Amino acid sequence: MHRSRHALSLALLAVATPLAAQNLDLDKTGGAIGGDVSAHVQGNPNEPFIVLFDFTEQQTPVPALGITLDISDRWAGSSFVLPGFFDDTDAQGRATASLTLPSDPGLGGLVISLQAVAGWGPFRVSNLVRVTPQLPGTFTDALNAPVAPVLGGGAVLESNGDVLLVGGSGPVAQRYSERLEEWQLAGASFGVGLLSQTTALADGRVLFTGGLDLATGQPTDAAAIYDPATQTTTTLTMGSARAGHGASLLGNGKVLITGGSQSFDLTNPLSLFTGILSSTEFFDPQTNSFSAGPNMLEARALHTSTTLTNGQALIAGGITLLPIVNLPTVSATAYRFNPNNNSFGLPAFFTGARFLHTATALDNGRVLLAGGITLDLTTFLQTGNILDIVFGTRDDCQLFSTGPFGFGTFATVNGLQQGRAGAAIAPLPGGGALVAGGFELRIDIQNQQFVFEPTASADVFTQNPNTLTPTGSMSAPRAFPVTVNLADGTILVVGGGLPNAELYQR
Numbered sequence: 001m002h003r004s005r006h007a008l009s010l011a012l013l014a015v016a017t018p019l020a021a022q023n024l025d026l027d028k029t030g031g032a033i034g035g036d037v038s039a040h041v042q043g044n045p046n047e048p049f050i051v052l053f054d055f056t057e058q059q060t061p062v063p064a065l066g067i068t069l070d071i072s073d074r075w076a077g078s079s080f081v082l083p084g085f086f087d088d089t090d091a092q093g094r095a096t097a098s099l100t101l102p103s104d105p106g107l108g109g110l111v112i113s114l115q116a117v118a119g120w121g122p123f124r125v126s127n128l129v130r131v132t133p134q135l136p137g138t139f140t141d142a143l144n145a146p147v148a149p150v151l152g153g154g155a156v157l158e159s160n161g162d163v164l165l166v167g168g169s170g171p172v173a174q175r176y177s178e179r180l181e182e183w184q185l186a187g188a189s190f191g192v193g194l195l196s197q198t199t200a201l202a203d204g205r206v207l208f209t210g211g212l213d214l215a216t217g218q219p220t221d222a223a224a225i226y227d228p229a230t231q232t233t234t235t236l237t238m239g240s241a242r243a244g245h246g247a248s249l250l251g252n253g254k255v256l257i258t259g260g261s262q263s264f265d266l267t268n269p270l271s272l273f274t275g276i277l278s279s280t281e282f283f284d285p286q287t288n289s290f291s292a293g294p295n296m297l298e299a300r301a302l303h304t305s306t307t308l309t310n311g312q313a314l315i316a317g318g319i320t321l322l323p324i325v326n327l328p329t330v331s332a333t334a335y336r337f338n339p340n341n342n343s344f345g346l347p348a349f350f351t352g353a354r355f356l357h358t359a360t361a362l363d364n365g366r367v368l369l370a371g372g373i374t375l376d377l378t379t380f381l382q383t384g385n386i387l388d389i390v391f392g393t394r395d396d397c398q399l400f401s402t403g404p405f406g407f408g409t410f411a412t413v414n415g416l417q418q419g420r421a422g423a424a425i426a427p428l429p430g431g432g433a434l435v436a437g438g439f440e441l442r443i444d445i446q447n448q449q450f451v452f453e454p455t456a457s458a459d460v461f462t463q464n465p466n467t468l469t470p471t472g473s474m475s476a477p478r479a480f481p482v483t484v485n486l487a488d489g490t491i492l493v494v495g496g497g498l499p500n501a502e503l504y505q506r
Contacts, residue, residue: 023043023124024041024042024043024049024116024117024118024119024124024125024126025041025042025043025126025127026039026040026041026042026051026114026115026116026126026127026128026129026179027039027040027042027129027161027179027487027488028040028114028129028131028179028488029487029488029489030098030131030488030489031101031131031132031133031134031488031489031490031505032101032133032134032135032136032505032506033101033102033103033104033105033107033108033133033134033135033136034100034101034102034103034135034136035100035101035136036098036099036100036101037098037099037100037101037112037131037133038096038097038098039051039085039096039097039098039114039116039129040094040095040096041089041094041095041096041097041116041118041126042089042093042094043089043093043116043118043119043124043126044089044093044118044119045089045090045091045092045093046088046089046090046091046093047088047089047093047118047119047120048086048087048088048118048119048120049086049087049088049089049095049116049117049118050079050080050085050086050116050117050118051079051085051086051097051114051115051116052069052071052073052075052076052079052114052115052116052117053071053075053078053079053112053113053114054071054072054073054074054075054076054112054113055072055075055110055111055112055113056071056072056074056113057070057071057072057113057128058070058071058072060072060073065117065121065123066121066122066123067117067123067124067125068125069115069117069125070113070115070125070128071113071114071115071128082097082099083097083098083099084096084097084098085097089118101133105135107133108133108134108135108140110132110133111130111131111132111143112130112131112132112133113128113129113130113131114128114129114130114131115127115128115129127179128179128180129179129180130143130179130180130181132181132503134490134503134505135472135505136505136506137460137471137472137505137506138471138472138504138505139436139458139472139473139474139475139493139502139503139504139505140475140502140503140505141475141500141501141502141503142176142181142492142500142501142502142503143180143181143182144181144182144183144501145183145499145500145501146165146169146174146176146183146494146499146500146501147172147174147183147184147185148169148170148172148174148185149169149495149499150165150168150169150174150482150494150495151168151169151495151497152167152168152192152194152196152198152480152482152495153165153166153167153168153169153192153198153482153495154166154167154168154197154198154199154200154206154482155200155482155484155492156200156204156206156228157200157484157485157486157487158175158204158228161177161178161179161486161487161488162175162176162177162178162179163175163176163178163484163486163492164186164206164228165482165494166189166190166198166206166208166226166228167189167190167191167192167196167198167206167208167226168192168198168482168495169191170191171188171189171190171191171233172185172188172189172191173185173186173187173188173189173226173228173231174186176492176494176501178486178487178488178490178492179488181503183501186228186231187228187231188231188233189206189226189231189233190208190224190226190233190235191214192208192211193211193212193213193214193220193243194211194212194243195210195211195212195219195243195244195245195260195261195264195302196208196209196210196211196212196243197209197210197211197245197246197247197257199247199248199249199255200249201249201253201255201285202249202253202285203285204227204228204229205225205226205227205228205285206225206226206228207223207224207225207247207255207283207285208223208224208225208226209223209238209242209245209247209255209257209283210222210223210238210241210242210243210245210257210260211242211243212243212264217264218241218243218263218264219241219242219243219260219261219262219263219264219275220241220243221237221238221239221240221241221242222235222236222237222238223235223236223237223238223283223290224236225288234288236288236289236290237290238257238281238290239279239281239290239291239292240260240262240277240279240281241262242257242259242260242261242262242277243260243261243264243301244259244260244261244301244302244303244318245257245258245259245260245261245277245301246258246259246260246303246304246305246313246315247305248305248306248307248313248337249307250307250311250312250313250337250339251310251311251312251339252311252339253284253285253286254282254283254284254285254339255282255283255285256280256281256282256293256305256313256337256339257280257281257282257283257290257293258280258296258300258303258305258315258337259276259277259278259279259280259296259299259300259301259303259315259318260276260277260301261274261275261276261277261301261302262275262276262277263275273319273321273328276299276300276301276319276320276321277299277301278295278296278297278298278299278300279292279293279295279296280292280293280294280295280296281293293342294342294343294344296315296335296344297335297344297347298320298321298323298331298333298335299320299321300315300317300318300319300320300331301318301319301320301355302318302319302355302356303315303316303317303318303319303331303355304316304317304318304357304358304359304369306359306360306361306367307361308336308361308365308367308402309361309365310365310402311339312336312337312338312339313336313337314334314335314336314337314359314367314400314408315334315335315336315337315344316331316333316334316350316357316359316367316369316398316400317330317331317332317333317334317350317353317354317355317357317369317372318330318331318355319331319355327381328377328381329353329377330353330354330355330373330374330375331353331355332349332350332351332352332353332354333347333348333349333350334347334348334349334350334400334408334410335347335348336348336402336408346407348400348407348408348409348410349410350369350398350400350410350412351396351398351410351412352372352374352394352396352398352412353374354369354371354372354373354374354394355372355373355374356372356373356421356422357369357370357371357372357373357394357421358370358371358372358422358423358424358425358435358438359425360425360426360427360433361427362427362431362432362433363427363429363430363431364430364431364463365401365402366399366400366401366402366431367399367400368397368398368399368400368413368425368433368435368461369397369398369399369400369410370397370416370420370423370425370433370435370461371393371394371395371396371397371416371419371420371421371423371435371438372393372394372420372421373391373392373393373394373421373441374391374392374394375389375390375391375392376389376390376391377389377390378390387443389443391441392419393418393419393420393421393439393440393441394416394419394420394421395414395415395416395417395418395419395420396412396413396414396415396416397412397413397414397416397435397461397468398410398411398412398413399411399412399413399463399466411466413461413466413467413468414468415459415467415468415469416435416459416468417457417459417470418440418455418457419440419441420435420437420438420439420440420455421438421439421440421441422438422439422479422480423435423436423437423438424436424437424438424458424478424481424482424483424493424496425483426483426484426485426491426504427485428460428461428462428506429506430462430463431462431463432460432461432462432463433460433461434458434459434460434461434471434483434491434504435458435459435460435461435468436457436458436459436474436478436481436483436493436504437454437455437456437457437458437474437477437478437479437481437493437496438454438455438478438479438480439452439453439454439455439477439479440452440453440455441453452479453477454477454478454479454496454497455477456473456474456475456476456477456478457470457473457474458470458471458472458473458474458504459471472504474493474502475498475500475502476498477496477497478493478495478496478497478498479496479497480495480496481493481494481495481496482494482495482496486503489505489506490503490504490505490506491503491504491506
């Protein structure tokens with residue numbers, strides 16, 4: 001090992017005049033067993049570097065170079081023979097070292113720690129990065145659990161790949177490092193209640209709107225802006241109390257807030273339909289203020305609102321009221337809001353009315369609606385007997401595609417392993433998506449009450465042809481979890497009733 005240190009010293013010193021030192025940054029992507037894992041270096045232009053790896057983390061002085069590593073140097077010699085691990089950066093100071101992991105399931109229990117060293121002297125050491133090999137199509141626990149439980153809220157992906165979780169842990173923000181799979185507290189933010197919305201703004205701040213007030217259990221008009229840069233929270237007030245509303249960041253930088261309920265009683269199913277709103281509001285980040293927007297053609301709550309690649313928003317499904325007669329029902333329509341003309345346009349119809357479904361924008365511009373609940377209240381409205389509610393948890397998806405002249409169409413995709421409402425959903429490359437967990441709804445006849453049965457199974461949606469295929473299950477059931485696509489290519493799933501965090505490897 002002393003020979004490898006000596007070789008490194010000579011190789012790095014045998015160059016010309018040093019440049020002004022920049023920070024040395026190391027990142028990683030991949031990590032699927034049988035697939036590639038890559039280490040990405042960012043340093044000075046055209047300078048020598050070496051990426052070191054080991055399976056033990058410990059303070060390791062290297063006197064010959066005047067540095068101290070955070071990992072053991074027992075495997076340092078291997079870095080000289082692995083392609084790209086001992087090389088020069090390009091003219092922009094970047095380089096990538098890659099290798100293919102063996103197709104050995106036994107790698108699943110390993111933690112591979114990496115650091116880079118670069119320069120002509122003095123030498124610089126990068127940050128530490130961890131790779132946890134994982135079989136494709138599976139979930140595994142992250143190395144560490146959140147500091148505080150996560151129950152809803154939202155996530156903001158930061159520029160360095162870290163994830164800021166806010167709103168779902170009371171007035172506490174948490175930061176997840178995808179490079180280290182570690183959590184840390186990130187100051188005070190704003191605690192949200194059930195059926196609220198958390199929206200990441202273009203300037204890095206986070207908007208919280210509405211939901212059920214933690215003290216009264218009723219919809220609230222409270223809102224707040226959290227600035228992670230200064231860790232400050234500014235409280236605001238919407239024009240209307242809303243719970244189960246939608247919120248989407250538009251292409252013009254404003255947030256469209258749609259519908260929701262003004263009244264709510266968990267003991268009375270009919271209360272879901274008594275205060276449904278057709279009104280909308282805009283939030284303007286430039287002025288930190290709300291203003292009235294155009295009314296929707298249909299009042300709706302517990303719907304989805306999804307930002308499209310063209311800066312518009314797709315409002316789909318939810319509970320609603322039949323026009324004129326005001327009878328409660330579930331919506332099977334969707335509208336596209338266009339901020340350029342401030343209108344919702346013509347409806348698009350899909351098969352299978354639903355609410356409490358989930359939706360995500362795919363990387364090809366389409367939108368996938370997954371699962372949800374549908375019900376028939378015809379007999380219940382006559383008898384008032386909860387046992388006369390006819391409902392189901394949907395096991396299909398709806399794929400929305402935009403069309404010419406503002407039109408849009410839906411295609412049905414059957415095949416979820418089981419009915420799912422409140423499922424995790426995240427886009428995958430190539431127009432695909434992961435749909436995981438959620439719950440099935442049933443009635444406890446003996447006690448005459450609703451029962452929510454969370455699930456741990458997961459499915460993957462792929463296109464050409466449109467198909468749903470079972471994939472690995474989570475460690476335990478989760479309902480309404482938070483999902484984030486991480487910079488290394490994995491998907492973080494957290495919350496939903498469990499204290500741990502899981503990673504899905506594509």
